[in-house]
Amino acid sequence: MDDRFLSRLRAAARMLVPGADDRAYLRAVRGSNLFDRQFYRSTNPRMHWLSSLFPERHYILRGEAMGLRPNPEFSPAAYLRGNPDLDPRAVRPFRHYVTHGLAEGRQTLDPVVDRNHIPLPAPRLRPIDLPQPPARFAVVVHLYYHEMWPEFAEILRRQTFDFDLFVTVVRFAEETDDVQAAIRADFPAAVVIDVPNQGRDILPFVTLVNAGALAPYATVCKLHTKRSPHRQDGDIWRRHLIDGILGDPDRVRHRLDRFLADGDAAFWVADGQHYKGTEWWGSNAARTENLMRRIECEADPSALSFPAGSIYWVKPVILDMVRGMALTPGDFDPEDSQVDGTTAHAMERALGYISRACGMTILQASDLDRIRPPHALPRPRLVTAFYLPQFHPVPQNDVWWGPGFTEWHNVTRARAIWPGHGQPALPSDLGFYDLRLTDTMAAQAKLARAHGIDAFCVYHYWFDGARILEAPIDNLLARPEVDFPFYLCWANESWRRNWDGLSGDVLMPQSYAPGFGAALAESLVPYFADPRYLRPDGTRPRFVIYRPEDMTDPAGAVAQMRQTWRDRGVGEVELGAVRFHIEGEHPVAADLFDFWVEMPPHGLVRDGQFLWGGRDGNRLPFDLPGNFDGLVYDYTTLSTRSTDAEYLAHLPARIIAGIMPGWDNTARRGPSAHIAYGANPGAFRRWLRDLCVERLPESYRGELFVNAWNEWAEKAVMEPSEQYGDAYLRVLAEVCTPAEDG
Structure with a gap:
């Protein structure tokens, strides 16, 4: 046997059978209740599995001599420095503390060194501050230890991929100007930002995320000057973390290509840095749970x-979810050399739950050397989004709801029902628009087209010849230069005071007077004649009816429509209908229409899926106010049901698969709202990818329908929002636009 093996064997034997003095020390430690097993394991991840089983023994036999901490508030080296009356050759620091020092009130940590950092507010970034146009990749470096910049600069100079560099610098009076000059000398185009000494490397990174600075990039590399002073191997650990993601340039390029090609990969970390198991919680479980509820996700503690x-490559959808948390400096602890239990530590763990919510994985460096490139997802042949023209005042709404009423009035009045509930849901990039301005519709169409939406299905309000909310689409006809591909959906519900079309005072009825089918068809001819009106098969204009079962004679009405269009020279029309969740009074034969449209959440919610309401009581992990009498159901369960064989068996043939970004009509119904809990860009991404694999091959003409583009009062919205920016659009573009060349 060689000496190394014998040494290991003796160490294992001593671990299993400690000597008498070690056993006495062990009894003192256990009796003190001052040894934090979770903390010790989580801050020393490279312990041998045997040592991890017996962490107190590892500490007294090896850890104390290595300078490791038995709990966040005790440093053996600092104890000896702060208590010079103790002989370091004779005293075992933690043993002395638990038997004498605690009662004597002795110092256990080094005093916090004031590095004369300048108190600063969190920076506010403007688009003008950011790289234009952006590179494909971004690298973010957080500098607390300024003297380490040359190490990072050398690592970055070796890389062969193009990137934009962001450097956040904790400002110290005597050093900041010098280090900023050094950064700009090495990387003249770098964005260098002074930040307060708060939230470690996490708050500065979150600040960039919240400002949208990192949204344009295919993936982002996050680095920081990690020294981990509570660990003897802090510098070695940092170099391992960085080398795993930014080591040899050729290997980095190879791994980066594979990371990007794997649509299910959320993070790329160094080997050994994907932590699993409850032993890594430390004191962070409660904070992690609260963070996740900000984006309607639950953190299963097991x-x-x-x-x-906190050194990794990360995909943009993860950052979108972080943005959705709406974290501010007030959410982060003042800096006090904490090694556990802060918001920064909780965020590190929350990232794993975000990955899980997105249906994504954490890959270690060597995983990228082994995985095979995944199969490409099927892409929809046509993507349509329902479009609401409600956002402008009309005389009828002035009478029913008050002068100047538009949908925005409801949207802005919404209030959160529970802590973390994402209400009110407010627009960002497009603002509180007025759809009488056709230029707004042009901007909407440009944004939609860039992210994979081919056309809008615009609601058409026609009541026995009377029109309402017609101004946006009629103004569009007068502006032929505006690129706005569209077709119409007759929203044939009666208008009622409670907004659901099913109950409440009737404000504007649908009477279906004799001959209404021919009259409706006649009124549509001018729209069909517009060159922007969509003909998906190249010949037939498309028209959709929202509630065909409400018509007194569906087959007769459809026959009138088709004959009128033939008589007017339109020819055949591709006629579709929405698959509604409640069967109307006049059943419709499935073959009456050329196609059907699946419109989540209609038809997907069942009693057993209610988290609140129905027969189920409250299965949410928190209480709702006593005046809440609505329904809450699980978005992820609903999305899973959409690919379930039992559900699919009840759908008509020739149906277009549908998806929704969310559903929450708190803005319209207050405490009686119906809410899809857990709707966020990550869950939408997961549903979309599953839908492409499971449903697109059988979807009518390979199409996809999105509910909706701008149903703000129902939070079924693809437009950019204050909470998530343009995250939903970028998720859609990932699947519905041509793949970008590497």
């Missing part, structure tokens, strides 16, 4: 899995 070390 399923902890996260990228450790």
Whole structure:
């Protein structure tokens, strides 16, 4: 046997059978209740599995001599420095503390060194501050230890991929100007930002995320000057973390290509940095749970899995979810040399739950050397989004709801029902628009087209010849230069005071007078004649009816429509209908229409899916106010049901698969709202990818329907929002636009 093996064997034997003095020390430690097993394991991840089983023994036999901490508030080296009356050759620091020092009130940590950092507010970034146009990749470096910049600069100079560099710098009076000059000398185009010494490397990174600075990039590399002073191997650990994601340039390029090609990969970390298991919680479980509820996700405490070390490559949808948390400096602890239990530590763990919510994985460096490129997802042949023209005043709404009423009045009055509930849901990039301005519709269409939406299905309000909310589409006809591909959906519900079309005072009835089918068809001819009106098969204009079962004689009405269009020279029309969740009074034969449109959440919600309401009581992990009498159901369960064989068996043939970004009509119904809990860009991404694999091959003409583009009062919205920016659009573009060449 060689000496190394014998040494290991003796160490294992001592671990299993400690000597008498070690046993006495062990009894003192256990009796003190001052040894934090979770903390010790989480801050020393490279312990041998045997040592991890017996962490107190590892500490007294090896850890104390290595300078490791038995709990966040005790440093053996600092204890000896702060208590010079103790002989370091004779005293075992933690043993002395638990037997004498605690009662004597002795110092256990080094005093916090004031590095004369300048108190600063969190920076506010403007688009003008950011790289234009952006590179494909971004690298973010957080500098607390300014003296380490040359190490990072050398690492970055070796890389062969193009990137934009962001450097956040904790400002110290005597050093900041010098280090900023050094950064700009090495990387003249770098965005360098002074930040306060708060939230470690996490708050500065969140600040960039919240400002939308990192949204344009295919993936982002996050680095920081990690020294981990509570660990003897802090510098070695940092170099391992960085080398795993930015080591040899050729290997980095190879791994980067594979990371990007794997649509299910959320993080790329160094080997050994994907932590799994409840032993890594430390004091962070409660804070992590609260963070996740900000984006309507639950953190199962028994399923902890996260990228450790805060040095990684990350995909943009993860950052979108972080933005959705709406974190501010007030959410982060003042800096006091904490090694556990802060918002920064909780965020590290929350990232693993975000990955899980998105249906994504954490890959270690060597995983990228082994995985095979995944199969490409099927892409829809046509993507349509329902479009609401409600956003402008009309005389009828002035009478019913008050002068100047538009949908925005409801939207802005919404209030959160529980802590973390994402209400009110407010627009960002397009603002509180007025759809009488056709230029707004042009901007909407440009944004939609860039992210994979081919056309809008615009609601058409026609009541026995009377029109309402017609101004946007009629103004569009007068502006032929505006690129706005569209077709119409007759929203044939009666208008009622409670907004659901099913109950409440009738404000504007649908009477279906004799001959209404021919009259409706006649009124549509001018729209069909517009060159922007969509003909998906190249010949037939498309028209959709929202509630065909409400018509007194569906087959007769459809026959009138078709004959009128033939008589007027339109020819055949591709006629579709929405698959509604409640069967109307006049059943419709499935073959009456050329196609059907699946419109989530209609038809997908069942009693057993209610988290609140129905027969189920409250299965949410928090209480709702006593005046809430609505329904809450699970978005992820609903999305899973959409590919379930039992559900699919009841759908008509020739149906277009549908998806929704969310559903929450709190803005319209207040405490009686129906809410899809857990709707966020990550869950939408997961549903969309599943839908492409499971449903697109059988979807009518390979199409996809989105409910909706701008139903703000129902939070079924693809437009950019204050909470998530343009995240939903970028998720859609990932699947519905041609793949970008590497």
